[in-house]
Amino acid sequence: MIPFELEPAMSKVDFDDSVFSDADDIGSWAFDAVMSCARARLIAGFGDGCFRPAGVLSRADAAVMLGRVSEFLRERSYIDSMFVV
DSSP states (O other): OOGGGHHHHHTTSOOOTTOSTTGGGSOHHHHHHHHHHHHTTSOOOOTTSOOOTTSOOOHHHHHHHHHHHHHHHHHTTSSOGGGOO
C-alpha cells in the first residue's frame, strides 16, 4: 500500500520506470515504493542518472526529501501549513 494516497497523484505524471540507470539494482521489495516516490517527484536520484540503492544518504539529501514530502502533503491538504517549520 502506498501511504498518503500517492498513487492517484502520481498517475497524472508522465514517468518512465527506467529513469534510474541502476534501477535493476533496486531490491524487488523496494522497487514499487521507489518508483512511486520518483513519480511523485519526492526523489530524483543523482545527477548521473543513478539511484544508488546501496549508497549512503547524506543529511542534505534527507533534508531535500523531507522538504519535498512536506510540500507534497501541504499541496494536498494532508497537513496544515502552520504546523510545518
